[in-house]
Amino acid sequence: MNIVIIGASGGIGNAFIEQLIMHTDVAQIHATYYHTKPLLNNAKVVWSQLDITNEQSIQQWTSTLGEIDWLINAAGLLHTAEHGPEKTIGQFDVDFFIDNIRINTLASMLLAKHTVRNFKHRRPAIFATLSARVGSIEDNYLGGWISYRASKAALNMCLKTLAIEWRRSLPNVTVAALHPGTTDTPLSKPFQRFVPEGQLHSPEQSVISMLNVLHSLRPNDSGCFRAFDGEQLPW
Numbered sequence: 001m002n003i004v005i006i007g008a009s010g011g012i013g014n015a016f017i018e019q020l021i022m023h024t025d026v027a028q029i030h031a032t033y034y035h036t037k038p039l040l041n042n043a044k045v046v047w048s049q050l051d052i053t054n055e056q057s058i059q060q061w062t063s064t065l066g067e068i069d070w071l072i073n074a075a076g077l078l079h080t081a082e083h084g085p086e087k088t089i090g091q092f093d094v095d096f097f098i099d100n101i102r103i104n105t106l107a108s109m110l111l112a113k114h115t116v117r118n119f120k121h122r123r124p125a126i127f128a129t130l131s132a133r134v135g136s137i138e139d140n141y142l143g144g145w146i147s148y149r150a151s152k153a154a155l156n157m158c159l160k161t162l163a164i165e166w167r168r169s170l171p172n173v174t175v176a177a178l179h180p181g182t183t184d185t186p187l188s189k190p191f192q193r194f195v196p197e198g199q200l201h202s203p204e205q206s207v208i209s210m211l212n213v214l215h216s217l218r219p220n221d222s223g224c225f226r227a228f229d230g231e232q233l234p235w
């Protein structure tokens with residue numbers, strides 16, 4: 001299998017690499033980072049620097065890839081050095097909202113747009129993006145985090161719509177939105193004190209669970225929104 005991991009410098013993306021290099025059926029992993037190239041070196045892993053907000057870079061990079069069996073987009077944004085997720089509407093900032101949309105929503109659509117050719121091989125394949133339970137509109141009881149929630153809700157709609165199109169044009173590809181569970185990474189670090197005991201997963205735990213989910217997916221599941229434990233999440 002040829003696998004693409006976007007955001008492999010992140011906590012969850014890196015754990016995907018660590019697990020997948022041990023799979024004997026995985027031949028090659030194309031892994032991307034944005035700021036700093038991770039130290040992980042393995043004959044199966046080819047590292048590339050990629051800004052997923054830049055369509056031209058995505059187009060150029062994907063044109064160098066061959067056939068893809070699985071693409072997992074594990075890049076994402078919740079906070080920056082200047083901005084945390086909003087607690088109140090008073091903290092709403094247009095540029096921060098747009099950054100969330102660019103990274104959490106648009107990147108997956110650009111990746112889909114430029115990998116159609118790489119998925120045209122008729123073997124069962126997967127196009128998955130890390131979403132988040134807080135992107136569920138129905139499940140939103142707490143409020144707050146407007147930009148992040150909205151970007152993940154929009155991502156879910158984009159993936160669902162893509163799944164419907166690809167059911168006709170690329171029926172071998174299963175499109176999925178995955179919730180990893182609260183995972184101990186730089187993204188969740190500032191908020192971990194609010195996580196009930198026992199519910200903060202290591203990246204390794206989250207990824208092993210998500211790999212079980214990914215292995216269980218069939219083309220009929222395309223357009224699904226699943227948690228790490230297989231739970232079907234409400235939109």
Ligand SMILES: NC(=O)c1ccc[n+]([C@@H]2O[C@H](COP(=O)([O-])OP(=O)(O)OC[C@H]3O[C@@H](n4cnc5c(N)ncnc54)[C@H](OP(=O)(O)O)[C@@H]3O)[C@@H](O)[C@H]2O)c1
Nearest residue numbers: 007009010011012034035051052075076130182183185187
């Ligand atoms: N951790 C959790 O509890 C949790 C819960 C629910 C959902 N998620 C979702 O899971 C995914 C992975 O999160 P994580 O916890 O692993 O976060 P993380 O450790 O902060 O990693 C984020 C990744 O996104 C990459 N990235 C950010 N902006 C980018 C850009 N413009 N171009 C390319 N790459 C970019 C980063 O690259 P560099 O580091 O190289 O800049 C890094 O690889 C995210 O979509 C997140 O929303 C996480």
